[in-house]
Every structure is written in structure tokens, then in C-alpha cells.
Amino acid sequence: MMNLVFWARNASEPHLEGLESWLTSSLSPVEPDPAFVGRLRDRLLTPSPVSVEQCRRDRIIFVRVALMLVAGASLVWLISRMLRSRSG
Amino acid sequence: MTDLTDEVAVRRAAEGDQEAFAVLYERYVTRIYNYIYYRTGSAHDAEDLTARVFFRAMSNMKNYRDRGAPFSAWLYRIAHNLVANWYRDNSRRKEVALEDYLQLPERSAHPETALVRDQEMERLLHLIRKQPSERQHLLILKFVERLSNAEIAVIMGRSEGAIKSLYHRTLNSLRDSLEKSGGEPL
Structure with missing residues (x-):
């Protein structure tokens, strides 16, 4: 079987069949780990609980932001009322 | 199903x-x-x-x-x-470690021969990965998937003639890279 050294020494050869046959003998399909293939299949076909948690986390953030907005608005209203009662 | x-x-x-x-x-x-x-x-x-x-x-x-x-x-x-x-x-x-290729098949049982082959494989893959991505794709489809030019043309969305031309340029480029690498053992 020809190897890489052979090819470096015969690089000027007009035909490329030798390189092709070297590539053919060197490159071959690799099999993925069957455990990986099975695990990935299960993950693809089983709905992930992560999305539920993500959804719940989003809801908590939404509630917090809403509470902060309500508190902020109340504070502004309170301050403005106090200022009005002083000036009045 | x-x-x-x-x-x-x-x-x-x-x-x-x-x-x-x-x-x-x-x-x-x-x-x-x-x-x-x-x-x-x-x-x-x-x-x-x-x-x-x-x-x-x-x-x-x-x-x-x-x-x-x-x-x-x-x-x-x-x-x-x-x-x-x-x-x-x-x-x-960093460059990929040699050990990453040890699962490749068709290895000789002789340790020295296996080592030389591993080094040559590492050099070859290193040179292939220096090619533009479409040439890498072509080489993988041709030599790993063993697809014909016509099948590769369909997958890559080109004409069969364009694939033949690209294939020839890729082999020439790879040969030039091998020549530049000098064939010295790693």
C-alpha cells in the first residue's frame, strides 16, 4: 500500500490515481458509539423537562418585574401625593 | 416504518x-x-x-x-x-491529539507500523482540514461515504461537471500540500 512519504516523493506524477487509492485506503467511515446514538434518540423523542423549568423560571421573573413596577408606581403616587398635600 | x-x-x-x-x-x-x-x-x-x-x-x-x-x-x-x-x-x-484517531479501523497489529500509520493519518487529516470547507465536504462524501460524483452533486447542489472539476482541484491542492509538507516523518 502506498503511503504519504511515497506521495511526497512522487508529487510531480501527472496522474492522481495513486493519491486517490491512498485516500480510499486511509479514510473510512467511523461508527458512532451506539450508546450515544441511543441516548440522543431518546432525548430527541422524549419531551425535555428543561423547557417546563424554563417556562416556570420565566413566569417567576415576570411576576417579580410586575411587582417591582407596581411598587415603583405606588411609590411615585405616594410621593406626589405627599408633595401635593404639603403645597396645598 | x-x-x-x-x-x-x-x-x-x-x-x-x-x-x-x-x-x-x-x-x-x-x-x-x-x-x-x-x-x-x-x-x-x-x-x-x-x-x-x-x-x-x-x-x-x-x-x-x-x-x-x-x-x-x-x-x-x-x-x-x-x-x-x-x-x-x-x-x-490546539491541534487534535493523535489518540483521537485511534478508533479508526484497519490498523496493523505491529506497533511500529501502527505508529507510522497513525502519524501519516494525522498528517493527512491535518492537510485535509486546511482545505476550504467545500473541498473537505467533497473529500468526506467521496472517500468516507463512498458516493459517486452524481450523488455528491445532488447533495452539494452543483452540477456533476462542477463536482468533477472541484474534485480535481482538490486532489491537486492536496498533492501540493503533501509536497510542501515534505514527506518527512512527524
């Missing part, structure tokens, strides 16, 4: 049929894994990126439009984009 044609399986998967998507997954997971493995040189990254390819494919199945190209071409395009991102994110990544 496994005897479904790609066309039917894709249509059913796009309608939300998970079993149809499973058929497509089983049919193409090894090919996509091989493509990514030879592009990245790492079994670990090949697993990670293969998983991302199929998750992305599954989430975009509803948007898939059959434009005459085979379903595999769509998967390869997703894989190509993810590998490009991987290279961008790992631009200062």
Missing part, C-alpha cells in the same frame, strides 16, 4: 410525527457524525455537534421546504454551519 421514503418521512415529520423523524434520524445519524468527526477530528465534539444538528433539524422541521435537494443536503448544511461556528469559537484551539 423504516421502509418509508425520505420524502414521506420528511412530510410526516414536518406534521409532527416523531416516529417519522426517528426514521430520518436512524438513517442519517452515522453520516452526519462522520462528516463532523472528520471535520473536527474529535469524537467528543462530533457527538456534541451531531446532537445539535438533529435538535436544530427537529425544531425546524415545520419550516423545511422541499426544493428538490435531498433531505441529507439540508442536514449537511446545518452540520456545516455548526462546524463553522465551532471553528470560529475554537480558533485558538
Whole structure:
């Protein structure tokens, strides 16, 4: 079987069949780990609980932001009322 | 179910049929894994990126439009984009360790011969990965998947003549790279 050294020494050869046959003998399909293939299949076909948690986390953030907005608005209203009662 | 044609399986998967998507997954997971493995040189990254390819494919199945190209071409395009991102994110990544290739088949039992072959394989893969991505894709389809020029043309969305031309340029470029590398043992 020809190897890489052979090819470096015969690089000027007009035909490329030798390189092709070297590539053919060197490159071959690799099999993925069957455990990986099975695990990935299960993950693809089983709905992930992560999305539920993500959804719940989003809801908590939404509630917090809403509470902060309500508190902020109340504070502004309170301050403005106090200022009005002083000036009045 | 496994005897479904790609066309039917894709249509059913796009309608939300998970079993149809499973058929497509089983049919193409090894090919996509091989493509990514030879592009990245790492079994670990090949697993990670293969998983991302199929998750992305599954989430975009509803948007898939059959434009005459085979379903595999769509998967390869997703894989190509993810590998490009991987290279961008790992631009200062070290060369892949020799041990990563030890699972390649057809090794000699003799330790010295095996070592020389491993070194030559490492050099070859290093030179292949220096080629532009479309040439790498072509070499993988040609020598790993053993596809004909006509089949490669369909997947890569080019004419058979363009593939022949690209193939010839790729071999010449690879030969030049080998010549420059000098054939000295690593």
C-alpha cells in the first residue's frame, strides 16, 4: 500500500490515481458509539423537562418585574401625593 | 416504518410525527457524525455537534421546504454551519491529539507500523482540514461515504461537471500540500 512519504516523493506524477487509492485506503467511515446514538434518540423523542423549568423560571421573573413596577408606581403616587398635600 | 421514503418521512415529520423523524434520524445519524468527526477530528465534539444538528433539524422541521435537494443536503448544511461556528469559537484551539484517531479501523497489529500509520493519518487529516470547507465536504462524501460524483452533486447542489472539476482541484491542492509538507516523518 502506498503511503504519504511515497506521495511526497512522487508529487510531480501527472496522474492522481495513486493519491486517490491512498485516500480510499486511509479514510473510512467511523461508527458512532451506539450508546450515544441511543441516548440522543431518546432525548430527541422524549419531551425535555428543561423547557417546563424554563417556562416556570420565566413566569417567576415576570411576576417579580410586575411587582417591582407596581411598587415603583405606588411609590411615585405616594410621593406626589405627599408633595401635593404639603403645597396645598 | 423504516421502509418509508425520505420524502414521506420528511412530510410526516414536518406534521409532527416523531416516529417519522426517528426514521430520518436512524438513517442519517452515522453520516452526519462522520462528516463532523472528520471535520473536527474529535469524537467528543462530533457527538456534541451531531446532537445539535438533529435538535436544530427537529425544531425546524415545520419550516423545511422541499426544493428538490435531498433531505441529507439540508442536514449537511446545518452540520456545516455548526462546524463553522465551532471553528470560529475554537480558533485558538490546539491541534487534535493523535489518540483521537485511534478508533479508526484497519490498523496493523505491529506497533511500529501502527505508529507510522497513525502519524501519516494525522498528517493527512491535518492537510485535509486546511482545505476550504467545500473541498473537505467533497473529500468526506467521496472517500468516507463512498458516493459517486452524481450523488455528491445532488447533495452539494452543483452540477456533476462542477463536482468533477472541484474534485480535481482538490486532489491537486492536496498533492501540493503533501509536497510542501515534505514527506518527512512527524
